[in-house]
Amino acid sequence: MDRSKISTLLFLIVALTFLAAVSAVRDLPGDYLRLPSDASRFFHEPENDDNVQGTRWAILLAGSNGYWNYRHQADVCHAYQILRKGGLKEENIIVFMYDDIAFDIENPRPGVIINKPDGGDVYAGVPKDYTGDDVNVDNFYAALLGNKSALTGGSGKVVDSGPNDHIFVYYTDHGGPGVLGMPVGPYLYASDLNEVLKKKHASGSYKSLVFYLEACESGSIFEGLLPENINIYATTASNADESSWGTYCPGEYPPPPPEYSTCLGDLYSVAWMEDSDIHNLRTESLHQQYKVVKDRTINGVYYGSHVMEYGDVGLSNNHLFIYLGTNPANDNISFVDESSLTLRSPSAAVNQRDADLIHFWDKFRKAPEGSARKNEAEKQVLEAMSHRKHVDNSVELIGKLLFGIEKGPELFNTVRPAGLPLVDNWDCLKTMVRTFETHCGSLSQYGMKHMRSFANICNAGIQNEQMAEASAQACSNIPANPWSSLHRGFSA
């Protein structure tokens, strides 16, 4: 194939993935169908801000690595700056980020990370508590539980909180039904996270905890799992069965500066952070922010997702100040409900799962004809596409082998009613993932989208031996593709 044909092909691939994502969003039922927590809203007296006792703690976690995932670490750095300006101490903020972005060879401004097109550096001063392979599920749980002896590597900082303390957790990354990504090793499984949260509550070491979560299908992390009576309030970028979105991406409006071939932020994340940047957080409640973020993240007809809330929704009467502090420079800028006043023109956005393709494509497009860089970008996009195809085809074939040509795809796509967790037996889900990967190779970042299929295999009562047989039939070998390689470990 000559260059121009490859260009056209790549462009078509990217365009088609967009269209698929767009139509997936449009097919969703109205979000009123998916608000289980509304029914259970019960009244809380907001805490009196002047009497906030105890300490504010935070854990900030970016679950990805790789320059094409620039935005997740940019989000976390930005969140750190908000909390510091809000008055939290460095010793009370625990940062998990792979830390491969600021000095990546692709970064046009070495040592600098920005989170919006005209934004300043958010990287300076961010502590390196857990970086590289220390960004993993076990360290995250250990830090949250305050269990130093369970840590491996890192700064040793943990949430050493007491009964009057307030905890804020913010996590941004790729995800899939029931799972969140980590740069290495196994995914985070929703059931484990909710058990850890219950354990933290049982230890009596917080007054209330707020969890902000950005990932695809992030609603599935709490749906049917997070109790309403453990003083935890969570909001998620999307409901249990849709993507979340990157923003400030190449080719979109507003675009990143031209020298950036990557998305700078994520839609839900920049919505809560840009709102927190400019207001006196003593006068804005979590609920008010939830509404602003929801309006901005639904975005328009073609892009966007349904921001959800879970757990103890009554806690959202509290002011943000209790968790994030407030920047004294904003003291005179009280929150007013602007959503009815300013009709924000929808910004364009890119489905989380396609942001890597956008990066490779933009790199390919800008590289000089015949350069090594152009070849590299082309290889990257083709590898990503071939991994996608392999995973999609293998999963589809396994479904047909287990349930029949028609029934397989239908059963795999079945979404359980709101209020029910993704799967009843989470150990079964992990076993199915392991069995698949043993025969077919790593699911990687992209393959997380198939978690619902594995969950539905468990929900249908299929035994692991049947799954092993189907996987062996579907995949005769593991493709020699960096994305399929298991050298970074199993996902379960």
Ligand SMILES: *[C@@H]1O[C@H](CO)[C@@H](O)[C@H](O)[C@H]1NC(C)=O
């Ligand atoms: C802390 O972690 C260690 C090692 O995983 C474990 O043995 C211990 O029970 C944990 N402590 C608490 C209080 O959970």
Ligand SMILES: *[C@@H]1O[C@H](CO)[C@@H](O)[C@H](O)[C@H]1NC(C)=O
């Ligand atoms: C807020 O307004 C008061 C009264 O006008 C003024 O004294 C104060 O400097 C202002 N604070 C900020 C941060 O602008």
